Amino acid sequence: xxxxxxxxxxxxxxxxxxxxxxxxxxxxxxxxxxxxxxxxxxxxxxxxxxxxxxxxxxxxxxxxxxxxxxxxxxxxxxxxxxxxxxxxxxxxxxxxxxxxxxxxxxxxxxxxxxxxxxxxxxxxxxxxxxxxxxxxxxxxxxxxxxxxxxxxxxxxxxxxxxxxxxxxxxxxxxxxxxxxxxxxxxxxxxxxxxxxxxxxxxxxxxxxxxxxxxxxxxxxxxxxxxxxxxxxxxxxxxxxxxxxxxxxxxxxxxxxxxxxxxxxxxxxxxxxxxxxxxxxxxxxxxxxxxxxxxxxxxxxxxxxxxxxxxxxxxxxxxxxxxxxxxxxxxxxxxxxxxxxxxxxxxxxxxxxxxxxxxxxxxxxxxxxxxxxxxxxxxxxxxxxxxxxxxxxxxxxxxxxxxxxxxxxxxxxxxxxxxxxxxxxxxxxxxxxxxxxxxxxxxxxxxxxxxxxxxxxxxxxxxxxxxxxxxxxxxxxxxxxxxxxxxxxxxxxxxxxxxxxxxxx
Amino acid sequence: xxxxxxxxxxxxxxxxxxxxxxxxxxxxxxxxxxxxxxxxxxxxxxxxxxxxxxxxxxxxxxxxxxxxxxxxxxxxxxxxxxxxxxxxxxxxxxxxxxxxxxx
Numbered sequence: 001x002x003x004x005x006x007x008x009x010x011x012x013x014x015x016x017x018x019x020x021x022x023x024x025x026x027x028x029x030x031x032x033x034x035x036x037x038x039x040x041x042x043x044x045x046x047x048x049x050x051x052x053x054x055x056x057x058x059x060x061x062x063x064x065x066x067x068x069x070x071x072x073x074x075x076x077x078x079x080x081x082x083x084x085x086x087x088x089x090x091x092x093x094x095x096x097x098x099x100x101x102x103x104x105x106x107x108x109x110x111x112x113x114x115x116x117x118x119x120x121x122x123x124x125x126x127x128x129x130x131x132x133x134x135x136x137x138x139x140x141x142x143x144x145x146x147x148x149x150x151x152x153x154x155x156x157x158x159x160x161x162x163x164x165x166x167x168x169x170x171x172x173x174x175x176x177x178x179x180x181x182x183x184x185x186x187x188x189x190x191x192x193x194x195x196x197x198x199x200x201x202x203x204x205x206x207x208x209x210x211x212x213x214x215x216x217x218x219x220x221x222x223x224x225x226x227x228x229x230x231x232x233x234x235x236x237x238x239x240x241x242x243x244x245x246x247x248x249x250x251x252x253x254x255x256x257x258x259x260x261x262x263x264x265x266x267x268x269x270x271x272x273x274x275x276x277x278x279x280x281x282x283x284x285x286x287x288x289x290x291x292x293x294x295x296x297x298x299x300x301x302x303x304x305x306x307x308x309x310x311x312x313x314x315x316x317x318x319x320x321x322x323x324x325x326x327x328x329x330x331x332x333x334x335x336x337x338x339x340x341x342x343x344x345x346x347x348x349x350x351x352x353x354x355x356x357x358x359x360x361x362x363x364x365x366x367x368x369x370x371x372x373x374x375x376x377x378x379x380x381x382x383x384x385x386x387x388x389x390x391x392x393x394x395x396x397x398x399x400x401x402x403x404x405x406x407x408x409x410x411x412x413x414x415x416x417x418x419x420x421x422x423x424x425x426x427x428x429x430x431x432x433x434x435x436x437x438x439x440x441x442x443x444x445x446x447x448x449x450x451x452x453x454x455x456x457x458x459x460x461x462x463x464x465x466x467x468x469x470x471x472x473x474x475x476x477x478x479x480x481x482x483x484x485x486x487x488x489x490x491x492x493x494x495x496x497x498x499x500x501x502x503x504x
Numbered sequence: 505x506x507x508x509x510x511x512x513x514x515x516x517x518x519x520x521x522x523x524x525x526x527x528x529x530x531x532x533x534x535x536x537x538x539x540x541x542x543x544x545x546x547x548x549x550x551x552x553x554x555x556x557x558x559x560x561x562x563x564x565x566x567x568x569x570x571x572x573x574x575x576x577x578x579x580x581x582x583x584x585x586x587x588x589x590x591x592x593x594x595x596x597x598x599x600x601x602x603x604x605x606x607x
């Protein structure tokens with residue numbers, strides 16, 4: 001038996017045209033920046049600390065600039081034989097990921113000094129992870145998606161275990177590695193089954209296969225699609241695949257935790273939306289397809305919101321509390337995903353929520369990075385008592401972020417939650433919205449408890465040595481401004497999110 | 505002499521290997537065995553891709569295998585490095601010893 005020759009891959013297709021090169025500019029910029037950072041970090045005649053720090057920031061800045069330029073043009077360009085696409089959706093997310101990486105780098109500079117961890121590898125790994133996220137938002141092929149996922153995850157596994165001498169950090173890294181690799185393997189097995197049924201790993205071919213089977217899908221296809229979805233549910237820490245998250249968040253260095261909650265989660269959702277659409281969860285598809293995926297995802301969303309919010313009530317460690325709150329926010333995002341096909345706004349609320357969540361959560365973690373004692377201790381609620389007297393500005397910022405996460409106006413969190421619930425009502429998911437609103441009400445308790453400790457308790461013990469750096473305070477200030485700006489004038493961000501999802 | 509094997513037999517075999525690997529990740533306590541189980545899962549996926557590739561007469565599946573092998577190698581490198589880091593602080597490679605974070 002002779003194999004069919006590879007008709008789809010021809011050498012002339014591997015040459016990049018000018019518009020394609022332009023569309024790939026953000027990736028080239030970031031990759032080139034990483035290469036130079038690696039070289040700088042091994043030179044012997046100077047301390048690499050400052051040049052590496054500035055060059056990483058410069059890379060991020062140029063990357064954001066390139067992506068902004070492409071976003072302005074609004075062109076959609078298929079590259080590498082259709083395996084990747086550079087469209088408004090991917091460019092929008094590139095800006096989010098690079099901004100998350102940039103603010104993580106800004107806030108961790110002084111932190112690394114303080115913890116004796118000032119190694120250039122930290123910046124390299126952060127940038128590599130951001131590159132993986134960028135590829136993830138733009139991949140149109142399940143194998144490319146898998147490679148992007150691994151690039152992103154492998155860098156983060158090492159970042160989680162960056163405090164090499166610390167036992168908790170090691171344990172968190174290993175736990176995350178084992179469970180994360182197993183989840184990637186499950187995702188990949190799903191991709192293999194999808195390939196077997198549809199004859200392609202390309203997302204659009206898979207969608208075409210689904211559309212050509214309006215009556216019903218073969219069971220192996222459904223199994224494969226579910227395995228892929230389970231892999232993603234693990235990455236976004238939806239219940240019942242959330243067990244790793246609190247432990248990993250607690251063990252990882254604080255700025256890395258902040259990076260994981262924002263960048264990793266946004267990237268996982270960015271890839272998830274593309275794949276979920278491809279596996280048949282979209283507008284105008286057969287009832288059989290909707291029923292196959294809708295009901296179980298509904299249960300998953302409800303469980304995620306309930307477990308995340310209820311367990312967060314009992315947490316006294318702030319990192320662990322924010323981990324459970326992060327699970328709860330995954331639940332709200334899943335509500336948006338479920339509502340996507342049925343509402344006129346589509347997936348725009350999900351994108352908007354990811355941006356708002358990234359801004360407020362990154363801000364909260366930058367504040368935690370500043371107030372953490374050596375070895376990440378001193379992040380219990382009691383340690384925050386009377387913080388308002390020591391750091392009035394940080395306390396105010398923390399207040400804004402907590403209000404935003406609880407969804408109280410006029411903050412970004414309120415605007416984003418409003419949009420998600422509104423689109424869920426349009427999609428006729430009334431019971432889901434009721435549960436989400438009740439969970440949101442529960443969450444107010446544990447967010448505002450933080451503020452009670454900050455503003456209404458007397459300080460305990462001697463105040464810890466402050467290590468506010470200009471960089472961290474600048475990062476906090478930008479986040480506060482963005483949180484309030486998106487909250488008070490959400491129209492601009494909403495229209496940007498709408499524009500981003502039009503190319504899906 | 506070549507004997508013909510039905511594709512579904514090979515696919516069932518792959519599924520069995522995959523779930524043996526998955527069970528190994530969940531059940532075994534020695535981290536090195538857990539790493540081997542993850543490799544087992546990835547290799548079951550490789551075999552699945554190759555079988556489908558043969559069945560569909562489409563080379564894309566065999567191409568995918570190359571990428572998966574590369575990624576699996578990178579994954580083991582990172583995994584073993586993390587195991588060594590853990591061994592330095594814990595003096596052991598059992599997952600039973602990972603319990604600080606649960607308390």
